[in-house]
Amino acid sequence: MIVQSINFKHTNVIGNAITAVDFFNSWAIDEIVLLDVSRTKEYHEEFLRVVKELSKRCFVPLTAGGWVESVEDIRNLLLNGADKVAINTRAFEQPSFIEEAATIFGNQCIVISIDAKRRADGEYEVYIDRGRKATGTLVEVWAEAVEQLKAGEILLTSIDHDGGRKGYDLNLIKKVTSTVTIPVIAFGGVGKWQDLVEGITVGGAEAVAAANIFHYMEHSTKLAKEYLVEQGIDTRKPFFYVLNAPRKPEYKVRGY
């Protein structure tokens, strides 16, 4: 089930993950991130099955994350078809886990997910555990540590802007992109295509991610890409490719 989230509180259930992936594949999305945002780890087996099914039809890099707590968890995700694994809470609680994972699986495979919220004093504080726990650590301090520990990429999410459709928190993105040299993927807040452009040109992010806007509109990733190309952003042009892969079970229509 894909869930729309606003400020990290689950709201609408949008639909079936496989349908979404098929649409994205047809419309030139560059990469897909699948996160298990369940409140507890009890659905993790189910999540692995979803990753496996999705990866059968996903011919772009697939990052999977959520409740990754051990080397075993990483291995399971990779065996089920993920190309990269996103780690958040466990990485913060036990930073050596990042280096261990990068050494075993290769740093190109390890994405550290950082969620941050703006404080009253204008600084950004890192939150862990599905946005439930404040850590007291500044985002740029954690980002720098993450790079030292050999992470491959950072997935940076603004808790404040999540689901708000008012654009990315560009100050937050800039804070991190000006601190690290590894790629930063901006996430949280996209309401229109121009927001994606600004994530790159103003925020300095290497990659821009969105969820809601892509799920609510058909052709959305194609339209987004076309807009980026028009604005002069160096990105892969949309290319429509029909994947002739029937889904199981195949439903026979009666009487026709």
Place this chain on the structure above:
Amino acid sequence: MIAIIDYGMGNLQSIRNAFEVLGAEVFVTNDPNDLERATAIILPGVGAFRDGMRNLREKGFIPILQEQIIEQKKPYLGICLGMQFLAKRSHEHGLYEGLGWIDGEVTLIKPEKGGYKVPHVGWNEVQFKRKCSLFNDLGEKETFYFVHSYSLVPTIDEQNIVLGTTWHGTEIVASIQKGNIFGVQFHPEKSQGAGLKILENFLQLVRQQGQDQDKK
């Protein structure tokens, strides 16, 4: 039946999924003897050159590959590491011998200008240098997904095998062909439409070869 070699390096699921979705009959094997019944051989791989060649050697693949591909001329597609193995030697973490079917070496990517990072990760545009059935219906250039730190550099005399190059602060050989041997540095199984088209074209090639052989 197309064989995908499993020698313990990297995730084979994606490449297998891609071929299955295209309707090809594929099987994955870690037994060199199985290659006898293969119509074509795919060698994928992500990881270190040294470990890859060692695994291939220990599992007894090297002599069989020599026989199947050089002597019997079965179509071969090397992906990422699978393309790098074709070289005479690699300089990754030491000096190691490759299969030696292509005159060239595998060296670290050295971007000349600033701003280009190693490893080379992400989508990049490949400029096609000469026509090849592998790139049918793809125009003069196309974008594919790369993830590597080292690349195959053919010698001056072998330059005509280069099918396509990409730029990452320096020119990188993205694809090669020498007779029945094909190599791609990028990952077609992760390059969506364009990547699947390459695999589809390779399948066509294999079928064509099969038909030609039946006619003899």
